[in-house]
Amino acid sequence: MTIKELAYIAQHHLQAHTGTQFKRAHIYELLAAAFGFKSYAALSAEAVFTKQSLSSRRAADYGEHVGNRCLEIGYQFDAATRAASVLPAFMTERKFGLVRIPDLIAYLRGESRHGSWPNEDEQGDQNEVKWWSSSDELASPLMLDGLSAAASRGHAAAHYALALIHAPMIDDFDDPGVGADYWYMQAKNGRALIGVEQEWADAHATRLVQNQKYSLHLREAAKLGHKEALLELADRFDDPTFFEQVSDSVNASPSWVAGIAERIGRPEDAKKWLTEAATQGDTDAIRRLIEDYDREDRQQCWTWVYLAELNGVDLNKDEYVAIHEDGSRYDDDVGGPMFVDGRDGVKLEPMSEAQHSYARRAAREIFEGVRRLKK
Numbered sequence: 001m002t003i004k005e006l007a008y009i010a011q012h013h014l015q016a017h018t019g020t021q022f023k024r025a026h027i028y029e030l031l032a033a034a035f036g037f038k039s040y041a042a043l044s045a046e047a048v049f050t051k052q053s054l055s056s057r058r059a060a061d062y063g064e065h066v067g068n069r070c071l072e073i074g075y076q077f078d079a080a081t082r083a084a085s086v087l088p089a090f091m092t093e094r095k096f097g098l099v100r101i102p103d104l105i106a107y108l109r110g111e112s113r114h115g116s117w118p119n120e121d122e123q124g125d126q127n128e129v130k131w132w133s134s135s136d137e138l139a140s141p142l143m144l145d146g147l148s149a150a151a152s153r154g155h156a157a158a159h160y161a162l163a164l165i166h167a168p169m170i171d172d173f174d175d176p177g178v179g180a181d182y183w184y185m186q187a188k189n190g191r192a193l194i195g196v197e198q199e200w201a202d203a204h205a206t207r208l209v210q211n212q213k214y215s216l217h218l219r220e221a222a223k224l225g226h227k228e229a230l231l232e233l234a235d236r237f238d239d240p241t242f243f244e245q246v247s248d249s250v251n252a253s254p255s256w257v258a259g260i261a262e263r264i265g266r267p268e269d270a271k272k273w274l275t276e277a278a279t280q281g282d283t284d285a286i287r288r289l290i291e292d293y294d295r296e297d298r299q300q301c302w303t304w305v306y307l308a309e310l311n312g313v314d315l316n317k318d319e320y321v322a323i324h325e326d327g328s329r330y331d332d333d334v335g336g337p338m339f340v341d342g343r344d345g346v347k348l349e350p351m352s353e354a355q356h357s358y359a360r361r362a363a364r365e366i367f368e369g370v371r372r373l374k375k
Contacts, residue, residue: 001051002145007031010090017086020079033069034088035098036062043098048146048158050097063088099143101150101157105228108164139165151217156224163217163229166210228252235260243269253277255285267293278304279366283313290315290346299359301348306363315346 007027014022014030022030032043067084071077144165150158186193186201193201221229222241227250230242242250243266250257258273271293277285286304294300308315320342322330330338351359 001140001142003049003142003149006049006096006142010087013090014083014086018079018082020075020082022075022083026073026075029069029073030066030083030087031091033065034062034091036065044146044150044153045155046102047098047100048104048143048150050099050143051095051140061088096142101147101155101161104143104161105157105164108161109228151220154224156221156226156229159217159221159224160226160229163214163221163232166213166217168207168211168214231257231260234264238264240264240266249276254280255282258285258288278307280370281307281311281367283308283311283315287315287346290348298349298351299355301346302351302356302359303362303366305346305348306360307366310363310367318345319343 007024010031011022011024011027014020014027028040031049032038032040035043035047037043037047063084066087067080070080070083075083144162147158147162147165151162186197218229218233218236222233222239225245227242227246230239230246231250231252233239234242243261254273254277258270258277261267261269261273271289274285274289274293278289286308290301290304294304305315320340323339323341324330324334325337325339327341
């Protein structure tokens, strides 16, 4: 189903149950009002309709909005009153929902299973969110149509959501599967396939289309300046644009960003993002800075050591554990060969007490600064 089809059936339902003729353009406004938005333009800027999929709001709670919007666009009081009850009930019965594009992106990235709505004072109280885990249910035709429409208007987040929906599995990104590409090429060259060969060829064709859609929407989102899309472009395609354009924070682990920078040969950016991770209390990032990036700056290294201490880790202490051959912690009840795994503590040249005091004070300032930001 498309948005136009939704508007069409909503229009006919309203007319049949209210005895009033409604213009199609007005139906879009009433659909938006049924979910608490002041206009269809406002809805389209941040959300898309769904059907039996992700729903962040139920229409039934916004009848008053529908009635008020009817009056604003010129309908009589009686028609507005009837529409206020008919349209939300219709949307609920048919299981039409709505999801904010940022919430959808968070869900697709595995960051959240619940939507959040800004401006609650304007749009009413939130309702319980229901999330479906099936990708088939998630990518409903109605939602895809809405995302595509938003993307065509230059909506960067809509492009990114479409990229995530079409994203290949990590294992499939470079390896299409044994034999699949061969049988796909055989079919393209006119060979008649049957059975499993045809299934492999079809699967490979589907995968190619998905990959093309993923790459297209990811690059469009990145071109429009979407930071997470730029970062994914760096991760998947070694494109350095993210590091050339994004100077502030991004919705991703700083240590992961640092790893991408290292992999594509940008050590200065790697140090920058490791530093960001370290200031947030990532003691592995602190160790990396000491061992690989700040090792010539003794004062800074000790500052990192004291910051790790404030985060509950003594980097000067050796860390060794007994393990089994498979890497699991050694269990006496299991027995067998014992191996040792771990690492030495950080070894730094000594400093004067005044320098140590300065390093402790600097670490404390970083630590307290981060705590204030988290409040």
